[in-house]
Amino acid sequence: MKRIFLLSGFFMMVLVSAMAQTMDLSQCIRHALDHNLSMVNRILETELNNEQYRQAKRNFLPVVGTGTTAYKQFGRSIDPTTNTFVNEDFFSSNFYLDSQIELFKGFSRINTVKFRKLHYLISNEKARQSEMEVAFAVMNRYYDVIYFNGLKDIVKEQVGLTELNMHKTLKLIELGLQAESDLLEIKAQLASETHQLIQAVNQYEMALLSLKHLMNYPKDKELQIGVVDIHLPGRWIPALDSVYRTALLFMPSVRMAEMDVDVSRRNLSLARAELFPRLVAGGGINTNFADSRMESINPNDLSNPAMRTIPFAEQWKQNMSQSLYLSLQIPLFNRWEQMSQIKKAKLERQIAINHQQEEQQNLYQQIVEDLQQLESFMNEYEHLNAKTEALHAAYTIAEKKLEKGLISVIEFYTAKNQLAQAEADKMRTWLQLQLTENTIRFYKGEKIY
DSSP: OHHHHHHHHHHHHHHHHHHOEEEOHHHHHHHHHHHOHHHHHHHHHHHHHHHHHHHHHHTTSOEEEEEEEEEEEOSEEEETTTTEEEESOEEEEEEEEEEEEEEESTTHHHHHHHHHHHHHHHHHHHHHHHHHHHHHHHHHHHHHHHHHHHHHHHHHHHHHHHHHHHHHHHHHHHTTSSOHHHHHHHHHHHHHHHHHHHHHHHHHHHHHHHHHHHHTOOTTSOEEEOOOOOOOOOOOOOOHHHHHHHHHHHOHHHHHHHHHHHHHHHHHHHHHHTTSOEEEEEEEEEEEEETTOEEESOTTOTTOOOEEEOOHHHHHHHTOEEEEEEEEEOOOOSTTHHHHHHHHHHHHHHHHHHHHHHHHHHHHHHHHHHHHHHHHHHHHHHHHHHHHHHHHHHHHHHHHHHHTTSSOHHHHHHHHHHHHHHHHHHHHHHHHHHHHHHHHHHHTTOOOO
């Protein structure tokens, strides 16, 4: 029975381990990009703009169309095959094949192709922008999970130490070596730390739930975050100008602003093209058939008045006609609507230029702030690292003094709480430092996933 119980426990552990998947930051971001619905829509929008761009290139081809029309005429009407009036019911049909091509309209088709190509490129940059936004969001949630998980472990360790001290105090009280008031202080401290542990566990669960939601991760599947080694990073502060010049080439927001300027320029060209004449060339083939068109069965025998409908194949050849045409359309007056379109296109172009400069300025300011934060976090982390080591030594001394009765319980827990707070601050600063470093790597065109 005991062996069966042990085997059951082993298989349960294997099953739980199989259900839980451990993922690092890169894997979390990759999973989010593959399953996030907004990213899927961005990809579909890119495909849509690509199809519009390809169709703009196809519009250089001539237009070809064919069709047929069937009529049943009653009473007095015109025979389409002879253009004469007949006073009888008859059936007729018409067949045609037409083709036309636009020869000139202010280079509108060329500008339309370039216009659509820019929209396609912009959609690619929008997809990259969404990809970066998802990556940043996942990175923030990922580090939140790490922070609250670490905070939970710190508080849990504090609770364990407090419980251990409470058991020691109980024994000392039984021996008459310590006052009962110290036990009340320890119980109060234990209650406070237990409450903090409950809060830390809840914050960790909420952060993990938020990360899974952003990743579109299965709700019934457990997710575990890989262990992160918190260490003192080296000094890594790149030059501002170098980061900015590289970011101008890689950041989607800046590239989209540049392309918007080009789009506004093409839009202005398209508006001006409407002022030019339109030259179109075309041609077609047409034929028809009518059962009212008759011929003599025996034309050599005048005494035989019998008639028949001319066969379809013969009428197809006899009635066939060909045509070529050249059409010139010259715009003269359209209530100044086109001039208004040109004026609006010029204003939109200036807006796009201003927006481009604004995006460049915002990017520069953001890089300046991130580099300053990077240096600040590095200095803060070094200070907190030294502070944690000093507080850890002070806590060790306070623990020995408490055992010898040289300090009060309040003084001991003051040292203990200061150490716990310093460890939490050190972990928080390290995560902020990692987030800022990854942000600057994005500016430099690097990927962390």
